[in-house]
Amino acid sequence: MSSSAFRFAFITDPQLGMNSPSGLRGPGSDKERFDRAIAYVNDNDIAFVVLGGDQINDADNEHTDEELDILEESLAALTVPYYGVAGNHEQLGPGDGCKYLDRGLPVRFSLTHGNLHMIGINGPWLRAGCGDEWHQREWDYLTSQLSQIPAECNHRFIVMHYPLFYQMPISTDDDLGMPNHAKIIDLYEAHGITCVLSGHLHQDMDARWRGISLIASIGTAMSVHYPEEAAFKVITVFEDGWSVRRVAVEDG
Numbered sequence: 032m033s034s035s036a037f038r039f040a041f042i043t044d045p046q047l048g049m050n051s052p053s054g055l056r057g058p059g060s061d062k063e064r065f066d067r068a069i070a071y072v073n074d075n076d077i078a079f080v081v082l083g084g085d086q087i088n089d090a091d092n093e094h095t096d097e098e099l100d101i102l103e104e105s106l107a108a109l110t111v112p113y114y115g116v117a118g119n120h121e122q123l124g125p126g127d128g129c130k131y132l133d134r135g136l137p138v139r140f141s142l143t144h145g146n147l148h149m150i151g152i153n154g155p156w157l158r159a160g161c162g163d164e165w166h167q168r169e170w171d172y173l174t175s176q177l178s179q180i181p182a183e184c185n186h187r188f189i190v191m192h193y194p195l196f197y198q199m200p201i202s203t204d205d206d207l208g209m210p211n212h213a214k215i216i217d218l219y220e221a222h223g224i225t226c227v228l229s230g231h232l233h234q235d236m237d238a239r240w241r242g243i244s245l246i247a248s249i250g251t252a253m254s255v256h257y258p259e260e261a262a263f264k265v266i267t268v269f270e271d272g273w274s275v276r277r278v279a280v281e282d283g
């Protein structure tokens with residue numbers, strides 16, 4: 032890499048508890064695959080980690096405490112900083128209380144690293160799935176963050192759990208995407224966003240819309256729609272561009 036280039040990892044949908052047939056800590060568990068991603072990060076000169084949401088599978092049932100314990104244990108092994116957004120699986124309705132939030136685990140962030148600025152937002156609120164009031168709060172947060180992007184940052188990334196769309200043609204009836212994608216893409220375009228990183232689909236997506244790269248990553252838990260090896264992304268950021276590659280976390 033050139034002297035100014037760096038790498039970061041985008042790990043989404045570890046969804047601890049989704050695909051652990053021999054127990055949360057057993058062979059073939061979500062923890063095992065998530066820990067492989069973390070070990071890779073520690074061994075490969077990666078500057079930081081961004082979590083894309085659905086860190087655990089169960090927001091509030093008999094498995095939640097152990098899933099959160101495992102999440103915190105696994106993250107504690109990281110030797111680099113981590114940031115993240117929440118997905119739909121770790122949150123209850125706003126105001127209902129939430130064990131994930133109670134532990135101070137990440138929901139939103141913004142960071143600048145070299146010539147990259149990245150804003151992470153709470154996708155379930157932004158897509159208005161929790162009602163108009165919470166949508167407006169997230170929208171206000173997002174617009175205020177967008178207005179603070181340093182002018183010198185030519186790479187401007189958004190991280191949100193839900194992709195803007197999943198179906199073609201792009202439709203407002205997209206259960207897996209953001210029904211309000213038209214309003215959001217207008218805002219991103221106005222602020223020169225260059226890339227949106229998402230999870231939620233449990234499959235890879237590599238699209239481009241209105242000049243913005245829309246990249247969704249399969250999680251480390253499992254594929255849902257078609258066969259694909261569980262993986263995460265390593266993004267290398269150069270002065271004038273960036274590249275994305277997948278790193279598999281399946282055993283053997």
Ligand SMILES: [Fe+2]
Nearest residue numbers: 044046085231
């Ligand atoms: Fe998920």
